[in-house]
Amino acid sequence: MKLLVTGGAGYVGSVCAAHLLEAGHEVVVLDDLSTGHRDAVPSDATFVEAELGAGAGEVLAAGGFDGVLHFAARSLVGESVTEPEKYWSGNVLASFRLLEAIREHAVPRLVFSSTAATYGEPDRVPIPESAPTLPTNPYGASKLAIDHMITSYATAHGVAATSLRYFNVAGAHVAGDVHLGERHAVETHLIPLVLQVAAGTRESISIFGDDWPTPDGTCVRDYIHVDDLADAHLLALQHATAGRHDVYNLGSGHGFSVLEVVEACRAVTGHPIPAVLTPRRAGDPAVLVAASDRAAEQLGWKPSRTELQRIVADAWEFARGR
Ligand code: UFG
Numbered sequence: 001m002k003l004l005v006t007g008g009a010g011y012v013g014s015v016c017a018a019h020l021l022e023a024g025h026e027v028v029v030l031d032d033l034s035t036g037h038r039d040a041v042p043s044d045a046t047f048v049e050a051e052l053g054a055g056a057g058e059v060l061a062a063g064g065f066d067g068v069l070h071f072a073a074r075s076l077v078g079e080s081v082t083e084p085e086k087y088w089s090g091n092v093l094a095s096f097r098l099l100e101a102i103r104e105h106a107v108p109r110l111v112f113s114s115t116a117a118t119y120g121e122p123d124r125v126p127i128p129e130s131a132p133t134l135p136t137n138p139y140g141a142s143k144l145a146i147d148h149m150i151t152s153y154a155t156a157h158g159v160a161a162t163s164l165r166y167f168n169v170a171g172a173h174v175a176g177d178v179h180l181g182e183r184h185a186v187e188t189h190l191i192p193l194v195l196q197v198a199a200g201t202r203e204s205i206s207i208f209g210d211d212w213p214t215p216d217g218t219c220v221r222d223y224i225h226v227d228d229l230a231d232a233h234l235l236a237l238q239h240a241t242a243g244r245h246d247v248y249n250l251g252s253g254h255g256f257s258v259l260e261v262v263e264a265c266r267a268v269t270g271h272p273i274p275a276v277l278t279p280r281r282a283g284d285p286a287v288l289v290a291a292s293d294r295a296a297e298q299l300g301w302k303p304s305r306t307e308l309q310r311i312v313a314d315a316w317e318f319a320r321g322r
Contacts, residue, residue, distance in 0.1 A: 001237065002026045002065050004107075006052055006098065007072030008045065009036025012113060012166070012226060014180045015173040016069060018042045019230035022175075028065075030055050031072065040180055053094040057101040067109030067237055068102060070095065073143070076188060077117065077283065080139035091142035092149075099149055103157050110150065111236045114163040114247070116222075116288055118144040125255075126222075126291035129165070129247050136283055151245040160240035167222040167251035167290045169229055171311040172318035181226075181318030191223070191312060194262055195319045198269035205273060207258055209280035212287075218258035220287040222251035225305035225314070235299040248299065251290025252306040264308045268316050 003020060007013035008029030013036070017027050027045040030052065041047045048059055052072045060068075074080070074090045095112075102110060117140030118133045135141040147163050154161040170191050172181030182192045196202035210217040232250050240246070256264075259275075266273050295301040305311065 001067055004028050004030060004056070004059055004065055004068045005045070006030045006056065006068065006070045007036065009033055009038060009041050010071060011180075011182045012169055012229060013069075013071030014040040014042065015226045016071065016230045016233045017045050018173055018175070018178060018180060019227070019234060020069075021045060023234055028059060030059055035184065037183060040183070042178070051094070053097040056098040057104070060101045060105040060107060063105065065105065065107045067111065068098070068107055069111045069233060070098060071113045073113065075139060076186065077137050077139045078188065080137050080142070084138040087138045087142040092145050095146045096149060099153050102159060103153065108160055108242065109237060109240045110159050110161045111233055111240070112146065112150055112161070112163045114147055114165045115140060115143045116165055116167045116249070116251070116290065118147065118165060121285045122288065125287050126253055126289045127249065128291040129249055129294055147247065154243055154245035158243045160242045161245040162236040162240055163245065163247045164229075164232055164236060165247065165249045166229060167224055167249070167288060169226050170223040171225040171227065171305065171314040173227055173230070174314050174317045179318050179321050181315060183322070190258060190261055191265070191315050192319065194265040194273060195269070195316055197273045198265060198271035198316070199319055203274065204276045205262060206278040207262070207275050208278055208284060210277055212280075214257060214286055216257050216259050219284055220255035220257050220289065222253065222255055222289045223261070223308065223311055224251050224303060225311050228303035228305050232295060232299060232301045235301050239299050246298070248295040249290040249292050250295060251292050252303050253290060253292055254306060255287060255289040256308050260308065261312070264312045268309055268312045
């Protein structure tokens with residue numbers, strides 16, 4: 001298939017672009033490099049440096065596209081609270097313009113990067129797709145708004161659409177010389193931060209609270225390997241049905257605590273990784289774990305890289321190579 005990958009210079013987008021190329025697809029990456037990296041774009045992809053809202057129409061006007069995989073987004077929860085305008089403009093408005101370009105140029109398929117943040121504070125775990133969507137920050141609200149737009153475009157205009165709701169994406173794509181992983185100017189995610197301590201660029205890791213209602217008192221998250229996530233995107237492309245918008249949670253169904261993550265990083269790196277207890281981070285739910293049965297049943301998706309040490313080892317391999 002000929003595919004447009006928006007945000008293909010970012011973490012998840014670049015890994016998915018690499019998987020799509022390995023599977024024999026033709027890939028055009030559109031990215032404005034505001035947070036992505038030019039050298040993360042796989043060399044076999046065509047690269048267009050442009051902002052999403054304006055650029056998507058120009059690229060799709062060339063014709064012949066079988067689908068769009070839409071990763072480009074702002075994704076910092078804290079920033080979305082202090083500067084929500086960036087999320088309504090960069091996520092919602094830009095995605096609306098992408099959808100209009102998809103309609104205008106009759107692109108049949110769309111796979112969208114949605115998020116567990118659309119559910120907000122869950123009333124039960126594991127979280128199924130039928131759980132209430134009550135986001136607790138503008139980031140999650142902007143992704144949910146896009147999900148709603150996509151549903152309406154699937155219904156009215158026949159797009160075969162899929163939203164994949166990621167839980168905590170982690171690990172790296174390590175294949176021969178190709179190393180693609182998490183590289184944010186502002187890093188907020190646990191595993192890369194812990195590995196910065198092991199690499200000697202950070203003194204210690206903060207543990208955001210140890211008084212949560214969890215077995216060891218620290219927050220529990222469902223860490224999903226980025227290569228497993230990429231597999232789901234390829235399956236979503238194959239299974240998409242015209243006029244339908246399907247939503248799938250992507251997680252392993254297993255939760256690991258912050259302390260377990262730090263321990264796994266110590267085991268993988270051999271570094272003592274000093275940890276400092278700090279107050280809870282505002283807005284963190286205690287436990288987020290996915291029920292991914294729907295993806296298993298309907299897409300035939302089964303994550304295979306679910307061991308925490310494997311996820312951390314790949315992230316460490318990537319971090320060491322930087
Ligand atoms: N944490 C620490 N110390 C740190 C960083 C994180 O203790 O220095 C803890 C957090 O409190 C949380 C866990 O590690 O309990 C994971 O935190 P991350 O920031 O890595 O990930 P989140 O669970 O906050 O965020 C993820 C996605 C977001 C998405 C959110 C949905 O990365 O994009 O889930 O709630 F919005």
